[in-house]
Every structure is written in C-alpha cells, then in structure tokens.
Amino acid sequence: MLLTAAWVLGLIVVPQLRMIERAFIVDQRGDEAALVATEIERAYARVFAIDQDLLRAADGAAAPTAPSPFAPSPSSRATGAASPERTAALEAEKAEAQARIVELEAREAEIQAADRTTYALGNFTGMSRIHAWIFVSTLFYALCVTVLSFLACYPVAYAVATARRGERVALLMLGLVIPYAINELLRIFSWVMILEKQGILNGALDALGLIDMAAGEGVRFVASNGAVFVVMVYAYILFMVFPIYNTIETLDRNQIEAARDLGASAWRIHWRVVLPHAKPGIAVGAVMTFMLSAGSIAAPEIVGRGLHPDWFSQVIYRRFFESSNWNQGSAYALVLLVACVVFVLVVMKLFRVGIRDIAK
Amino acid sequence: MDGNDVALTGVSMRFGDFTAVHPTDLTIGAGEFFSILGPSGCGKTTILRMISGFLDPSSGDIAIGGRSMAGIGPNRRPTALIFQNLALFPLMTVWENVAFGLEARGVALADRKRRADELLALVALDGQGGKKPTELSGGQRQRVAVARALAVEPAVLLLDEPLSALDLKLRQHMRAELKDIQRRTGVTFIYITHDQGEALTMSDRIAVMNAGRVEQVGTGDEIYDTPASPFVATFVGEQNMFQGRVASVSGGTAVVDTALGPLHGVARGGLAAGDQALVFVRPERVGLVEADDGEAVNRVDAEVERRDLEGSFVNLFLRAGDQRISLHLTNAGAGRDVVSGRRRVGFRPADAVVMGVGEVARE
Structure with a gap:
C-alpha cells in the first residue's frame, strides 16, 4: 500500500504536476533571462576550451621531443615553441572569461530575484501558427503509424495465435521478442542503413537490375515521412502484436470453424468473428502505438535528419534544449499529452471499447 | 429428400x-x-x-x-x-x-x-x-x-x-x-x-x-x-460375462464349459470346440428360478450379496465362487422380496451370446 502510494507519487504525480506547473508559468523577463543563461553557458564553454589549450601547451613544453602519436604533432610543437607568450595570453583570456561569468551570474541572480513569475496561459496562446500546424500534423502522422502498425501486426498476431504447433509459436515469439532486446536507437540506426541512398534496400534494387547505383541512381528513402513511418511501425510492432495476439488466443477455435462451416469466406470470418473478438486488444495496441509515436523523438530526429516535415516532439525538444524555454516546452508537452488522451478517449468511444474491456 | x-x-x-x-x-x-x-x-x-x-x-x-x-x-x-x-x-x-x-x-x-x-x-x-x-x-x-x-x-x-x-x-x-x-x-x-x-x-x-x-x-x-x-456387447448396456472353453457347437448353439458348469448360448462368429469363449447375458434376462423348475440348462446357484433399489427397478447382485451375476428385476414379486440368501438363477439359451475372446470395454 505504502509502496503503491510512493510509486504513484514519485513516478506519476510529482513529475506531471511539476510539468503542468511549468507550463502555466509565464516568465515576464523570459527573453533576457534566456539570453543571460545562454551567455553564461558560452563563457563556461570558453573557459573549458582555454583549459584544454593550456594543458596542451604544458604538454608540448614538457615533452617536445616525444610527441604523442595521437596528437597532431606539428601544431603541438608549434604551440610548444610559442609556449611562454601563448600561455600568458591564454591565462589572461581565461581570467577575463571567469570575470565575465561572475558578472553574468550576478545578473542572473538579479533577474531571478526580480522575476515576477505569474501563472497565465501565455505559453499556450503564444504558440505560433507553424507550431500549431506541426502539432495537428503530428497527431495525423501518429494516426497513420497506428493504422499501418495495425495492418502489419494483425496478420502476424493472428498467425501466431492460431499456430498449432508449440514450436512455431516459440519461433514466432522469439522472432518478435529478440529484436526488442536490442536498444531502440540501434534498431533505428539499422533502419537508416537499410533506407539510405547507398543503403541495403537500394543495393537490393540494384542487384535486381531495377536501378543502377553506379550511375548515381537510387531512391533516397530516408528523410521522408514514409521512412519515419516504417521505422516507427517496426519500433512499436510488439506493442501492437502482443495485445492483439493475447485476445485472439482467447478466441474459441470452434467459432472460427463454425463460421467456416456455415459457409463464411476467410474475409467474413475475420470481419464478423475474429476482429470483434480482438477489439479490446486492438484498442490497447492502438492506444500504445499512438501514444508512443506521437511522443517519439528518436525516430523522426534520426531518420528524418531535419529534411522531412517536423514532428511536434522535435519542436518540444528544441524548446527545451535549443531555445532554453522550458516553460513553453512544458506547455507544448502538456498540449500533446492532453490531445493524446482526448484522442484515445474519442477512439475508444468510436470503437465502443470501454476501459473495462482493455483491462481484461 | x-x-x-x-x-x-x-x-x-x-x-x-x-x-x-x-x-x-x-x-x-x-x-x-x-x-x-x-x-x-x-x-x-x-x-x-x-x-x-x-x-x-x-x-x-x-x-x-x-x-x-x-x-x-x-x-x-x-x-x-x-x-x-x-x-x-x-x-x-x-x-x-x-x-x-x-x-x-x-x-x-x-x-x-x-x-x-x-x-x-x-x-x-x-x-x-x-x-x-x-x-x-x-x-x-x-x-x-x-x-x-x-x-x-x-x-x-x-x-x-x-x-x-x-x-x-x-x-x-x-x-x-x-x-x-x-x-x-x-x-x-x-x-x-x-x-x-x-x-x-x-x-x-x-x-x-x-x-x-x-x-x-x-x-x-x-x-x-x-x-x-x-467390445460391443460390453460397451452397450450391462452384461453378465462368463469365461470358459467351447465344449461343442451345433445348430447355432454353443455349449461353453465354465467354472459354473456348462452354459448354452447363441454362437456368434466362427467358434470351434476347444476355443476360449465368453458367454454374455443381459441382467434383465436373468431371472430367479425355483430350485426344481425341471430345467437343467443355464442354471446357477448363487448367494445374494446386495440389493440396490432404483425405484421401479431393483438391481440384485449375486456371487457364485469368483463369478458375479447381476439381475435387473422389476420392483414386484421376487424383485421386491429377495434381499439375501442362496438363490438359483437362470436364463434362456436364446438370450445368451457366445463369442470368441476379444477386446472388452472397460468401465
């Protein structure tokens, strides 16, 4: 009981509340604070670079006759030769940078002290038209991924669930589960290798004589939404296959046979008997796949390479780590979360699936 | 149709x-x-x-x-x-x-x-x-x-x-x-x-x-x-089963020597004297008979072991040596009165079936 409470509090309530709180904080001097923060960041980076240079200079002075084979030796010797003057110059620059940091940090503290944080909707209403469009597109893309996953996974799940021999089941399960022992990033990168212009897929087309790679022909599959979809479908296949597999497995085989005996075609058996039975599983799979793909950052970032239409998750990422605007990032993330939840509830309503069915 | x-x-x-x-x-x-x-x-x-x-x-x-x-x-x-x-x-x-x-x-x-x-x-x-x-x-x-x-x-x-x-x-x-x-x-x-x-x-x-x-x-x-x-004899319905050796076969009737003496029944399949054989007779076709009913064929003296009441019917279980014999009687007359004691039971040769040994249904 206590454990559950701690779990719910620590893993769900606190982070979510914090994010929601951030989302509603509108930083009055957000721009200056961000600027100062960026400058502090830069100054620290400079100091670090100078330190590196100093270390190298010291190395060069101490061992000029035995340059490291790993270091670019001519330049190190050069710096080593000019070491006294150069070191002095570097020291001076470092002192200057450190002084600047002190100054900037004082200013930052000042800003923060004067900071009148207020709760408002500015972070939401301030969303640009482009971002709003990306947001809507992302929901649509996630829906595409969900539908594609379902189309890819249903036959697999059905085949596994109705396989008679235990061996076949084991084999299929291994074929699906083992890929999931591999890190998601690695799987995404391997897909990039397949889809690249010099990649395996084009190589296969070349081998079939459909294109001539030597002549520079080849389809650039990566950096398109199609490629992102493919990679995502692959990345989330298990989340779709397993729930569907689980529900189909509980279907009485006799019902399939009865339908067949009564003259139903394979299509009708699926449409009237198997699919209705598997509906809760499909709903679970769709919810998971939709949520995961709507929030996925790795696949669009790596596969897309910035050349395909942006996903909203990328926009959120940039709010946090490039614009240093965490408040707006939180607001965007919250919008995405709410939209996903609403979307899921609407879909569940449309398919007449209750939470209770999903819990089964 | x-x-x-x-x-x-x-x-x-x-x-x-x-x-x-x-x-x-x-x-x-x-x-x-x-x-x-x-x-x-x-x-x-x-x-x-x-x-x-x-x-x-x-x-x-x-x-x-x-x-x-x-x-x-x-x-x-x-x-x-x-x-x-x-x-x-x-x-x-x-x-x-x-x-x-x-x-x-x-x-x-x-x-x-x-x-x-x-x-x-x-x-x-x-x-x-x-x-x-x-x-x-x-x-x-x-x-x-x-x-x-x-x-x-x-x-x-x-x-x-x-x-x-x-x-x-x-x-x-x-x-x-x-x-x-x-x-x-x-x-x-x-x-x-x-x-x-x-x-x-x-x-x-x-x-x-x-x-x-x-x-x-x-x-x-x-x-x-x-x-x-x-198998069919024992799978469908109840049976009394007697084991023995065929003594003679003539005119569709076989005589089998069993532990309880010779038993007569209708021969099924090819049987010859000396063959191992089984004699089957349904419990409802075995009856209680008087000791001196004048008939000598298919008569066995046995001890009443148990009487199970089923309502309109009564199951009577008797024992003669190692052989168990069950009777299915209507709950009237002897079926109602006989509870224990030594009794003579009998059945008509036409109601008994004699067959060579084969697989028997286990119940």
Whole structure:
C-alpha cells in the first residue's frame, strides 16, 4: 500500500504536476533571462576550451621531443615553441572569461530575484501558427503509424495465435521478442542503413537490375515521412502484436470453424468473428502505438535528419534544449499529452471499447 | 429428400504413426438419424471432421448425395456441424447467429431476419432473437445452435456430442426434441456420442466404434441383442460375462464349459470346440428360478450379496465362487422380496451370446 502510494507519487504525480506547473508559468523577463543563461553557458564553454589549450601547451613544453602519436604533432610543437607568450595570453583570456561569468551570474541572480513569475496561459496562446500546424500534423502522422502498425501486426498476431504447433509459436515469439532486446536507437540506426541512398534496400534494387547505383541512381528513402513511418511501425510492432495476439488466443477455435462451416469466406470470418473478438486488444495496441509515436523523438530526429516535415516532439525538444524555454516546452508537452488522451478517449468511444474491456 | 445419403468408402485417417481411423466403409441413408457411438478417442470425432471437411482423409473417399467431397472445403459442403461446445458467436445476437450462414451466402437483410424468425419458431425460441446467447439457458442455446445449423439448409447435419454439457433432465428432453426436429425437417443427422442411452433412444441406426474401427452397424435392437464383438456387447448396456472353453457347437448353439458348469448360448462368429469363449447375458434376462423348475440348462446357484433399489427397478447382485451375476428385476414379486440368501438363477439359451475372446470395454 505504502509502496503503491510512493510509486504513484514519485513516478506519476510529482513529475506531471511539476510539468503542468511549468507550463502555466509565464516568465515576464523570459527573453533576457534566456539570453543571460545562454551567455553564461558560452563563457563556461570558453573557459573549458582555454583549459584544454593550456594543458596542451604544458604538454608540448614538457615533452617536445616525444610527441604523442595521437596528437597532431606539428601544431603541438608549434604551440610548444610559442609556449611562454601563448600561455600568458591564454591565462589572461581565461581570467577575463571567469570575470565575465561572475558578472553574468550576478545578473542572473538579479533577474531571478526580480522575476515576477505569474501563472497565465501565455505559453499556450503564444504558440505560433507553424507550431500549431506541426502539432495537428503530428497527431495525423501518429494516426497513420497506428493504422499501418495495425495492418502489419494483425496478420502476424493472428498467425501466431492460431499456430498449432508449440514450436512455431516459440519461433514466432522469439522472432518478435529478440529484436526488442536490442536498444531502440540501434534498431533505428539499422533502419537508416537499410533506407539510405547507398543503403541495403537500394543495393537490393540494384542487384535486381531495377536501378543502377553506379550511375548515381537510387531512391533516397530516408528523410521522408514514409521512412519515419516504417521505422516507427517496426519500433512499436510488439506493442501492437502482443495485445492483439493475447485476445485472439482467447478466441474459441470452434467459432472460427463454425463460421467456416456455415459457409463464411476467410474475409467474413475475420470481419464478423475474429476482429470483434480482438477489439479490446486492438484498442490497447492502438492506444500504445499512438501514444508512443506521437511522443517519439528518436525516430523522426534520426531518420528524418531535419529534411522531412517536423514532428511536434522535435519542436518540444528544441524548446527545451535549443531555445532554453522550458516553460513553453512544458506547455507544448502538456498540449500533446492532453490531445493524446482526448484522442484515445474519442477512439475508444468510436470503437465502443470501454476501459473495462482493455483491462481484461 | 433424395440425394442426402453419405457414403464413406475405405476412409482412413492417420496422424503420423498413429492411425485414428482404420479404413472404413459406411453408408448413411438420406433422412436417417445415424449415431456413431464409442468411447472417447475411438475416432468418431475424426470421422465427423472428415465428413464436415475440416480433415482430409488419408485414404478413401466421402460422397454426399453421390458427389465426391474430395477437395471441397467445409464452407462449400452441404453439411452443417453442431459443435460440442456449440460455438455460438457471443458478440452477435441470437438472430444474427441463426442468420450467419445466410449472411455468408449474401441473403438480403430482410430475408435473413424473416428466415431467422421462422427457424427460431421451429426450435420454440420465438421472440428471443434480440438477446445475446449468454442471456439464454443451456437448453435454449442448444436450440439456437440447431437453428443456426439448419438455416443453411444442409443435406446432412453433423452433431458432435451436443448434449454432453446439459444436465440429465434437460438432456432427456433435448433428445426428444432433436428427434422431433429431425423427423420434421427430413435432414440426415449424423450424431456422435459416447452415451449409449442417447444413441439407443434417438437413432435409426448406430455404428459402434472402438480404437479406430467400426465394430458393428445396426439398429439399436440389433446392437443390443446380437452384438458382433465382445467390445460391443460390453460397451452397450450391462452384461453378465462368463469365461470358459467351447465344449461343442451345433445348430447355432454353443455349449461353453465354465467354472459354473456348462452354459448354452447363441454362437456368434466362427467358434470351434476347444476355443476360449465368453458367454454374455443381459441382467434383465436373468431371472430367479425355483430350485426344481425341471430345467437343467443355464442354471446357477448363487448367494445374494446386495440389493440396490432404483425405484421401479431393483438391481440384485449375486456371487457364485469368483463369478458375479447381476439381475435387473422389476420392483414386484421376487424383485421386491429377495434381499439375501442362496438363490438359483437362470436364463434362456436364446438370450445368451457366445463369442470368441476379444477386446472388452472397460468401465
């Protein structure tokens, strides 16, 4: 009981509340604070670079006759030769940078002290038209991924669930589960290798004589939404296959046979008997796949390479780590979360699936 | 109803090394209520699945109405199967269940509805069409399954122990109802069961199966009175069984020397003097006799061990040496009065069957 409470509090309530709180904080001097923060960041980076240079200079002075084979030796010797003057110059620059940091940090503290944080909707209403469009597109893309996953996974799940021999089941399960022992990033990168212009897929087309790679022909599959979809479908296949597999497995085989005996075609058996039975599983799979793909950052970032239409998750990422605007990032993330939840509830309503069915 | 006969010629089924059904010939007439009776694992369900098309025979051919069914899938055969667990579609309403076969045939919605209503009336479920199968009782679900199968107007209806899930009272009621539906529709019924009571009460003819072989085909009376093998003799109904050696065979009557002396019975199969043999006689055909009734044949003196009251009947269990003898008497006269003591029992040679030793049903 206590454990559950701690779990719910620590893993769900606190982070979510914090994010929601951030989302509603509108930083009055957000721009200056961000600027100062960026400058502090830069100054620290400079100091670090100078330190590196100093270390190298010291190395060069101490061992000029035995340059490291790993270091670019001519330049190190050069710096080593000019070491006294150069070191002095570097020291001076470092002192200057450190002084600047002190100054900037004082200013930052000042800003923060004067900071009148207020709760408002500015972070939401301030969303640009482009971002709003990306947001809507992302929901649509996630829906595409969900539908594609379902189309890819249903036959697999059905085949596994109705396989008679235990061996076949084991084999299929291994074929699906083992890929999931591999890190998601690695799987995404391997897909990039397949889809690249010099990649395996084009190589296969070349081998079939459909294109001539030597002549520079080849389809650039990566950096398109199609490629992102493919990679995502692959990345989330298990989340779709397993729930569907689980529900189909509980279907009485006799019902399939009865339908067949009564003259139903394979299509009708699926449409009237198997699919209705598997509906809760499909709903679970769709919810998971939709949520995961709507929030996925790795696949669009790596596969897309910035050349395909942006996903909203990328926009959120940039709010946090490039614009240093965490408040707006939180607001965007919250919008995405709410939209996903609403979307899921609407879909569940449309398919007449209750939470209770999903819990089964 | 012509052309609904089912003919199996040399049909067998092997699963790897295991032979589920040895080559079998069976002819089931149009409009017949035919039962296949046997213990579990005897291959009766395999035969049913071959007729319905879910299994392809390893050898031989199945013809329905003179047309070979080889290569025709279950969805295109003129058969309908009623599953042991009924396999109703739980997410559809009762009428949708009944009309499913028509839906698969592309019948228009209005016609499907009308036909479903007719069928539900046939099985006395008028007005229940809008319910889900789970809202019905066991017997009602049973009737939905029958209606669903009849909706496709099959030439042959195959029933795989459909009554086994019902309680005894309902089972007896459904027996009569099934028989009645069969008579009214004229559809050929092939009924799979391990329950001899079901087979005997409903069937025109019965095939008794054991270990992948059909041991006997005949009417209920034939099976009961003149079993073709020790297995059939012991699987169907109760039996008193005496072991011994054939002393002589003449004019269809065999005399067997047993521990209780010579016993006379009708010889079945080729028997010769000196053969090991079994004498079977039904408990209701053994009677209590007076010690001096003047008859010397098939008389045994035995001790009454137990008397079980069944209501209108009484089971009397006697022992003579190692031999147990049971009697099935009406609860009147001696049946009511005899409780213990040493008694003489006897039976007519015409009521006893003598057979060579073979496999006996274990109960």
